[in-house]
Amino acid sequence: MQPFTTHTGLIATLDRSNVDTDAIIPKQFLKSIKRTGYGPSLFFDWRYRPDGAPDPAFELDQPRFAGRSILVTRNNFGCGSSREHAVWALLQDGFRVVVAPWKEINGQRLPAFADIFRNNSVKNGLLAVELAEHEVEALFRHVATHPGARMTVDLARQRVTLEQDPSLVFAFEIDPGVKEQLLKGLDEISLTLHYEAQISRFEKAHLAEVP
Amino acid sequence: MGKTLFEKIWDRHVVTTLPDGSALLYIDRHLVHEVTSPQAFEGLRLAGRKVRRPELSFATMDHNVPTTEDRMTIADPISRAQVEALRANCRDFGIALYDLGDDRQGIVHMIGPELGLTLPGLTIVCGDSHTSTHGAFGALAFGIGTSEVEHVLVTQTLVQRKPKTFKVEFAGRLAPHVFAKDMVLKLIGTIGTAGGAGHVLEYCGEAVRSLSMEARMSICNMSIEAGARAGLIAPDETTFAYIRQDRPFAPKGAALEQALARWKELPGDDDAVFDQQVTIDCNRLKPQVTWGTNPGMVIDIDQPVPGPGEAAGYSRADVENALAYMGLTPGTRLTDVPVDVVFIGSCTNARIEDLRLAAAILKGRKKAENVEVLVVPGSMQVRRQAEAEGLDEIFKAAGAQWRYPGCSMCLGMNPDQLKPRQRCASTSNRNFEGRQGKGGRTHLVSPEMAAAAAIAGTFVDIRTL
Numbered sequence A: 001m002q003p004f005t006t007h008t009g010l011i012a013t014l015d016r017s018n019v020d021t022d023a024i025i026p027k028q029f030l031k032s033i034k035r036t037g038y039g040p041s042l043f044f045d046w047r048y049r050p051d052g053a054p055d056p057a058f059e060l061d062q063p064r065f066a067g068r069s070i071l072v073t074r075n076n077f078g079c080g081s082s083r084e085h086a087v088w089a090l091l092q093d094g095f096r097v098v099v100a101p102w103k104e105i106n107g108q109r110l111p112a113f114a115d116i117f118r119n120n121s122v123k124n125g126l127l128a129v130e131l132a133e134h135e136v137e138a139l140f141r142h143v144a145t146h147p148g149a150r151m152t153v154d155l156a157r158q159r160v161t162l163e164q165d166p167s168l169v170f171a172f173e174i175d176p177g178v179k180e181q182l183l184k185g186l187d188e189i190s191l192t193l194h195y196e197a198q199i200s201r202f203e204k205a206h207l208a209e210v211p
Numbered sequence B: 001m002g003k004t005l006f007e008k009i010w011d012r013h014v015v016t017t018l019p020d021g022s023a024l025l026y027i028d029r030h031l032v033h034e035v036t037s038p039q040a041f042e043g044l045r046l047a048g049r050k051v052r053r054p055e056l057s058f059a060t061m062d063h064n065v066p067t068t069e070d071r072m073t074i075a076d077p078i079s080r081a082q083v084e085a086l087r088a089n090c091r092d093f094g095i096a097l098y099d100l101g102d103d104r105q106g107i108v109h110m111i112g113p114e115l116g117l118t119l120p121g122l123t124i125v126c127g128d129s130h131t132s133t134h135g136a137f138g139a140l141a142f143g144i145g146t147s148e149v150e151h152v153l154v155t156q157t158l159v160q161r162k163p164k165t166f167k168v169e170f171a172g173r174l175a176p177h178v179f180a181k182d183m184v185l186k187l188i189g190t191i192g193t194a195g196g197a198g199h200v201l202e203y204c205g206e207a208v209r210s211l212s213m214e215a216r217m218s219i220c221n222m223s224i225e226a227g228a229r230a231g232l233i234a235p236d237e238t239t240f241a242y243i244r245q246d247r248p249f250a251p252k253g254a255a256l257e258q259a260l261a262r263w264k265e266l267p268g269d270d271d272a273v274f275d276q277q278v279t280i281d282c283n284r285l286k287p288q289v290t291w292g293t294n295p296g297m298v299i300d301i302d303q304p305v306p307g308p309g310e311a312a313g314y315s316r317a318d319v320e321n322a323l324a325y326m327g328l329t330p331g332t333r334l335t336d337v338p339v340d341v342v343f344i345g346s347c348t349n350a351r352i353e354d355l356r357l358a359a360a361i362l363k364g365r366k367k368a369e370n371v372e373v374l375v376v377p378g379s380m381q382v383r384r385q386a387e388a389e390g391l392d393e394i395f396k397a398a399g400a401q402w403r404y405p406g407c408s409m410c411l412g413m414n415p416d417q418l419k420p421r422q423r424c425a426s427t428s429n430r431n432f433e434g435r436q437g438k439g440g441r442t443h444l445v446s447p448e449m450a451a452a453a454a455i456a457g458t459f460v461d462i463r464t465l
């Protein structure tokens, strides 16, 4: 897996909440048995018209977003199907970071990213950054008023900074294990194989009890 | 302090705690289908790794397969290649496969319980988010991505953060024509599609206890639509009776007696504490129908479609987008809205009990002329049972198509798809944009509601039929 340390890039905004993985990559592209080739199909149904021509109205393909690598969007991103193809498609279409807000409803903090999507991101080196709602709102405003808005995401320092407005600096939280895995680009299977002896010991006792 | 059902299962499966505090969790059963596995097997080959315990993985074909008489020859070459890849992978790595044409083939979440692979207290995973279905047996079951599929194949474990616990009490009794599907849709409408994120739901209460295993599976199935990777129901006599039927992999005789003793210890302790809880009053529950583009956008059948600013938890833009996609205007009564297609199927509602309910409505009646009706049993076992009971004849006499098992129009990876702007009353679990076909408009309902819509040609308040 490619490590993630810091990334500086152009921001594109997608003003939708509850973006599900069916929307990120529709089913017809899941028939492939490869890990590559998903980039052009990202957000397929929003991106192309029924005749197959690119839809000029689609937000992420606006000329001002050409070369984008950071997606700023709304809460509960990546909900629905477990398809890891969604993460592959985002990466292969040039994204390294997705930023979304957590939301508070009835006193409960609802995460910015769906659980399975977030796990899949980590395994592939796509950084999912969770910010507060007003911070993401500020990012949306900033991008709307600053053509070519760029930002730097520093994973080690858990910080995002806006190039054109140094006053906008946001700190983000991240699970320490996930952070280390991303920073070093660690392969989880190799890590787990270090515990082979424990697994074997556990398995022997466990399978004797629960056949 | 006592433990919840979830905590009991979790604690028995922790191999070791990792330096960052996450757990290495042992996996008892791994279910595999053709769509989310090929890249995992490819990863294994590239790294020269083996499957650690092939006898704990079980595979079937469901997402791509045609459901028509000629299904054995898959016309779409890309679908065919994916199905053939699974055959080759199962052969090469020694994994049992319930292939197309097998008497036990079906949707992966249907065949696990039917085969007796799904048992209380186990950890069960599959590269599929509706793995939550198996929680109906008191098994900790959740969906994983393809990298995690590879991790399980190689190590028989997963690295997991311990989720939080969320008690969902369904209090009271269901009125006639109100079902498990309505219970879970109401829950999702109440807590939202991210309401259960980071949590394992545990369903309890009088209304749950009185449900069959089939109905319990419908509820657990849709836990993921509330954002929860897993949902659990404590095992009881209903669970044990299901397992005692013809279940090839379930323990028998003395082994079953021992297992039963263990399973009876599983229900959560009375003094167990949950991180969250919610109560749904089932006495007043009405048939539910979704109006928007996610399962949380749901109303009682006798409520009008909401407008921007009227749907709790959704922004004006969310509602505007959803209404535009669905071709609906605020204030509309869905009982006035015509449907084009009725889909009775999917791992949510394609079990024998679902088909019996739909058949009871369709018996002696005819579908509306311009409605296409698909009845797709979830497994070969269900198909055969339904035919033994003559349900297929009822469906055909009503003008419905009687199909072979598969995911079918739940996601339209095979030829069963909605056309743009077609409106569907569907017993499946996702009404996302394009889910059943690009531009298709999905309304999630119970099997009875779907069958009633087939006859009337519009949505119906089933209580008035």
Ligand code: SF4
Binding pocket: B062, B063, B107, B108, B109, B128, B130, B346, B347, B348, B406, B407, B408, B410, B411, B428, B429
């Ligand atoms: S029936 Fe639908 S939800 Fe169930 S496994 Fe198949 S595609 Fe997924």
